[in-house]
Amino acid sequence: MTPDTTTAVAEPVEMTFSDFSLAEPIQRAVAQMGYRTPTPVQLAAIPVVMSGRDVMAAAQTGTGKTAGFALPILQRLLPLASSSPSPARHPVRALVLAPTRELADQIFVNFREYAQFTPLRVACVYGGVDIQPQIAQLRMGCEVLIATPGRLLDHVGQKNVNLSQVQIIVLDEADRMLDMGFMPDLQRIMMLLPPVRQSLMFSATFSEEIKKLGNTFLKMPQLIEVARRNATADNVTQQMFLVGRSDEKRAAVAHLVRTRDLKQAIVFSNTKIGCGRLARELKADGLNAEAIHGDKSQQDRQKTLDAFKAGEITVLVATDVAARGLDIAELPAVINYDLPYSPEDYVHRIGRTGRAGASGLALSLMVPGDERLLEQIEKLIGRKLSPEALEGLPVRSRVPGDHSTGFTETRQRSARADRSEHSERPERPARRTQADRPESNYRSRAQLPGWSSDRFFYQPYEPSAAAVAAEAASVAAAQGAAAGPASRGVGGRRGSRSVAALLGGKLPG
Numbered sequence: 001m002t003p004d005t006t007t008a009v010a011e012p013v014e015m016t017f018s019d020f021s022l023a024e025p026i027q028r029a030v031a032q033m034g035y036r037t038p039t040p041v042q043l044a045a046i047p048v049v050m051s052g053r054d055v056m057a058a059a060q061t062g063t064g065k066t067a068g069f070a071l072p073i074l075q076r077l078l079p080l081a082s083s084s085p086s087p088a089r090h091p092v093r094a095l096v097l098a099p100t101r102e103l104a105d106q107i108f109v110n111f112r113e114y115a116q117f118t119p120l121r122v123a124c125v126y127g128g129v130d131i132q133p134q135i136a137q138l139r140m141g142c143e144v145l146i147a148t149p150g151r152l153l154d155h156v157g158q159k160n161v162n163l164s165q166v167q168i169i170v171l172d173e174a175d176r177m178l179d180m181g182f183m184p185d186l187q188r189i190m191m192l193l194p195p196v197r198q199s200l201m202f203s204a205t206f207s208e209e210i211k212k213l214g215n216t217f218l219k220m221p222q223l224i225e226v227a228r229r230n231a232t233a234d235n236v237t238q239q240m241f242l243v244g245r246s247d248e249k250r251a252a253v254a255h256l257v258r259t260r261d262l263k264q265a266i267v268f269s270n271t272k273i274g275c276g277r278l279a280r281e282l283k284a285d286g287l288n289a290e291a292i293h294g295d296k297s298q299q300d301r302q303k304t305l306d307a308f309k310a311g312e313i314t315v316l317v318a319t320d321v322a323a324r325g326l327d328i329a330e331l332p333a334v335i336n337y338d339l340p341y342s343p344e345d346y347v348h349r350i351g352r353t354g355r356a357g358a359s360g361l362a363l364s365l366m367v368p369g370d371e372r373l374l375e376q377i378e379k380l381i382g383r384k385l386s387p388e389a390l391e392g393l394p395v396r397s398r399v400p401g402d403h404s405t406g407f408t409e410t411r412q413r414s415a416r417a418d419r420s421e422h423s424e425r426p427e428r429p430a431r432r433t434q435a436d437r438p439e440s441n442y443r444s445r446a447q448l449p450g451w452s453s454d455r456f457f458y459q460p461y462e463p464s465a466a467a468v469a470a471e472a473a474s475v476a477a478a479q480g481a482a483a484g485p486a487s488r489g490v491g492g493r494r495g496s497r498s499v500a501a502l503l504g505g506k507l508p509g
């Protein structure tokens with residue numbers, strides 16, 4: 001592989017989607033989506049993908065990369081589109097592989113919208129759900145197939161799908177796929193594809209492993225990088241509130257949602273039981289809240305997520321694991337009910353808001369004893385968060401219907417629940433249920449280095465040796481300081497480091 005390097009324009013230039021010579025049905029869909037100007041990765045990728053060249057791009061979810069490959073793919077497939085209802089006239093011509101079900105679904109939803117005014121059919125298959133509806137969908141034919149590797153191979157094995165006419169393959173979040181042990185599956189899938197094809201690879205890192213994969217996978221790729229931005233997006237306003245006691249945090253969350261008039265918010269809890277309990281308490285407090293965490297089934301998670309995306313839920317209480325990779329359009333705010341044990345999670349969490357250039361609000365609660373966690377966050381993001389008192393918070397709050405001793409008793413009940421086995425451990429993939437695993441072909445945990453740290457979001461570029469050393473020192477310090485499960489969570493990370501952009505660039509206007 002001898003890549004040409006294109007560093008995508010760091011600052012957006014005045015360009016519109018019409019400058020790409022995309023066909024009218026595609027432009028119409030883009031306009032309907034409300035996109036006005038292309039994001040940096042779109043500016044760089046769309047013309048190259050349209051030209052038919054292989055691409056290796058450094059980009060992650062939230063940068064607008066899906067349109068960066070989907071729009072030119074649709075453009076390339078349009079001349080072959082057929083309005084015939086016959087499945088035979090709709091062979092798979094573009095295959096997009098993604099590491100997780102949620103991401104596959106997100107890509108599918110976007111792709112379908114971009115293709116809505118064309119006769120091209122888009123389908124999606126992933127594990128953890130009933131295979132039958134997917135078989136029915138595949139039998140109808142689709143030019144674009146989005147899949148997770150394991151389930152795709154299941155369909156191939158059952159002869160539900162034929163990949164011999166694939167002309168374009170996209171490997172999305174390639175580094176994450178490697179981390180999750182998908183390499184053997186990827187190799188099997190590659191063997192099923194015609195040798196003459198266009199290959200696109202999106203990855204957050206250009207590690208040695210990724211380069212090796214690129215070597216086997218890409219021919220003379222154009223290398224695309226979107227310039228690095230600050231540790232946390234400029235368009236996210238961050239505030240830290242000091243709350244006197246842990247048991248006031250639930251009231252603080254409700255207070256923030258109400259007084260800030262938040263239309264919607266994701267509230268992050270460090271634990272599964274804490275997550276479920278907080279959602280119940282917020283509900284009892286009159287807020288429209290639901291929980292999403294790793295012990296819920298895939299169906300439940302998807303249902304809750306869909307309802308949240310549709311605006312039917314105001315507060316989504318989530319653990320880190322369940323919230324990975326989510327793209328919620330125009331999410332106004334995130335609230336850290338618990339400060340995360342690892343500072344990278346803070347950046348990841350607040351990256352759920354302020355996506356694609358929109359402005360966002362990141363509100364965090366801390367209690368006495370959280371100073372060390374705050375310090376680590378401030379060190380990572382390179383700025384002070386100056387905790388402030390939360391004005392107007394009721395001194396005591398009572399869950400409606402609790403007519404006994406009020407808050408004190410509620411607190412005692414909570415404390416009993418806290419002591420129940422495992423319940424208050426931070427949600428980490430080591431404790432994942434089967435339903436929470438990335439794929440049916442999930443292998444041993446040893447094959448998932450770094451998955452728990454979700455390195456994808458933290459290392460868009462290869463760091464300098466100095467940055468790695470500094471981070472190692474900070475992790476060692478954190479391990480010394482953080483007690484119990486917290487230190488385990490941090491210690492599992494491999495070389496996490498300064499956070500680069502969660503977004504590829506701020507849109508003008």
Ligand code: AMP
Nearest residue numbers: 035037038039061062063064065066356
């Ligand atoms: P992605 O990185 O593809 O997951 O996209 C992140 C979010 O940005 C999605 O909600 C997209 O719909 C949105 N998006 C993508 N491109 C644009 C654009 N040019 N203008 C505004 N929003 C965009």
